[in-house]
Amino acid sequence: MDYTYYPGCSLEVSNKAYDISARNVVKALGANLVELEDWNCCGATNYMSVRELRSFAISARNLALAEKQNRDVVTACSACFTTLNKTHSYMEGNAKLRGEVNDALSAVDLKYDCKIKVRHLLDVLVNDIGIENIASKTKVKLEGLRVVPYYGCQLTRPNATFDDAEFPTTMDALFKALGAEVVDYPLKTKCCGGMLMTTAEKVALKLVKNLLDCAVKRQAHCIVTPCPLCHFNLDAYQDNVNKMFGTNFAVPTLFFTQLIGVALGLSGQDIALGQEIVPAGGVLSSYMGGRQ
Amino acid sequence: MAEMQLPAGKLAELSERFLQDVYSIPDGEKIKLCLQCGTCSASCPTSYAMDYTPREIIAAFRAGMLDRVLKSNTVWMCASCYSCTVRCPAGIKLTDVMYELKRLGIEYGLYAKQATAPVLSREFVKMVDKHGRNPELSLLGTFYLKTNPFGLLKMAPLGLKLFKRGRLAFRPSKVKKQYELARITKRLESKEGK
Incomplete structure (x- = not known):
């Protein structure tokens, strides 16, 4: 289609x-x-x-x-x-x-x-192509990978077209079907600060710190997101969070499509692995079998 | 806050304009139904950093203090996450109200001097009008030069990392039919000014 x-x-x-x-x-x-x-x-x-x-x-x-x-x-x-x-x-x-x-x-x-x-795209993958269909095409089970499904704000608000505005579950179901251990993540739709990272950095860094902190406390191996702004704030600004709060977060953040790609057996090049700032290759290595 | 207030006549004009503009937003009239419950403020991820919380904005407007709200940092702390909008028991689309206040602030020049978000928004509009797309690098470059040149230096290490990963474009991508956007926006000039 x-x-x-x-x-x-x-x-x-x-x-x-x-x-x-x-x-x-x-x-x-x-x-x-x-x-x-x-x-x-x-x-x-x-x-x-x-x-x-x-x-x-x-x-x-x-x-x-x-x-x-x-x-x-x-x-x-x-x-x-x-x-x-x-x-x-x-x-x-x-x-x-x-x-x-x-x-x-x-x-x-x-x-x-x-x-x-x-x-x-998440709606299309989950509802048109279908979770079972995707799962049937996977080459690698994401067993043992603890994934935080971070949805952010804009995916379901203000208009929740395919998932709940405050408690969406589509990515949870998707990655569970791909074999991952999906982390129960209460901040899944809490704001990352969006463009405030540029205009009010301290405020946005605090929001990102809360998100990372919760992910780490729940022993996440990585965060997946369907939003480029969330990805940028969580990944590219992680260093600034560490500087401001004296933390040492190193949580890899992936686009949800990249992790689906891993399960489908795509190569590192096909999913553009390595463009992230906090390296994700390490946590994915056992699922990629040298395909990085 | 003890800053200067607008003359009464100007304030009345501003308040009236605000109401009419808000009413023109779909469901805008629901602002009349605010019951001051504070769900918006409690849901807002950035209300802790605001001079006036979202609930207080409506209270201040009702008390005829809209100019103070505009000159505070409040609306520029709104990250547009729509938490207030989906939770408001009265169905008020508070995020849209925030956008309306941002527009009024920019139009009337009423915003906190230290607020840099109006600069970003204005530069964004200029660049999208010019290129049809957001040339991220020149937008951020211009923004930092205008607000905080030192910020550019601070951004350099991250910029270098992004550059090494091929994530910066030095030549902005453009829409081919830029003239279409220009014609569309020109048609609206009479309705919205420039």
Whole structure:
């Protein structure tokens, strides 16, 4: 099955590992991500902080382009997912907004009729491809690997489309089916600070410290996440957390697609292993059999 | 906080504008139903660092103190995690209210001097308008130069690690049909200003 794929700015460069592993995992599972031609930035939290209507309009350009393909649009970035889906649901439920945005889109002969769905890749993997199906295709059981399923905020909030807003369980079920020991993690939807890491670093570092602390206390070997922003804050800023709090965390953080890739027997290159700052090769070595 | 307050006329205009803008958000009128229970503040991961908690924002607005809220650090501490929104028993989309306050603060120039998030947001909009995508590296570079040049030095070790891993792009990726975005946003200028 083909899906229209919206990578988003973050997956293009700084979080390429997510893009690479997502495409290869989906391919290995017999589906196909077809990149949306000439997509633009979804607007993220920042555009919305300056201009509301314009933010919806530039976000909707992507939706209008995707609707022409007549397929659901799938993104792996939780922040893009929330922004695109918020645009979709507000336009769907509010005729005035729909009219205003479509009036703006008509300047370039585009129109969005809200006929497609915005979906997160986790939703597609779990609900279309199916957990049992994925498990049946695995080459390596993730036995003994203690995994923290960290969902973050944007995946299920404000609109919980496929999992619970506060207590999601799809990744828990997925990695359990792949043989991992899924850690019961009470902070699974607590915020990592998002963009505050740039504008209020001390506040965000404290949130990340809480997340890492809880993971370590529960003897996690690694954290998996479906969000590039969560990944960046947990992984790239772990050193700063250690400096600020005098801790010595070294918790590998993986994109959930990378760990699925390990179970599917993909190579380290296929899942872009090694791009993370806190090395994950060590905890994965016994599952990769030299495929790093 | 003993900072200067807006003249009464200007404050009334600001408050009215805030209400009308919030009402235009889907479900925006629910703000009238706030019962001051504090679920939002208790759910907020960053309320501990805010001058006014999310609950207090609505209380302050009702007390005619919206300008003080805007000049505090509160709205720029909102990480947009939507915990308050999904938990509010009155169905108030408080994250959307926060966005509205961010926009008003930027428009009226009412925000805490030390708040750097408005700078990031404005630069972000400029760059997305120009490239159609977020050129992460130049955005962060510009942001640090404008707010805290020393921050660039502090970021250098991480930057180097990212560079070694091929995670920095020195030439920003661009949308091919940038003119489409320009036309779309131009069409909205009359409604939203520049």
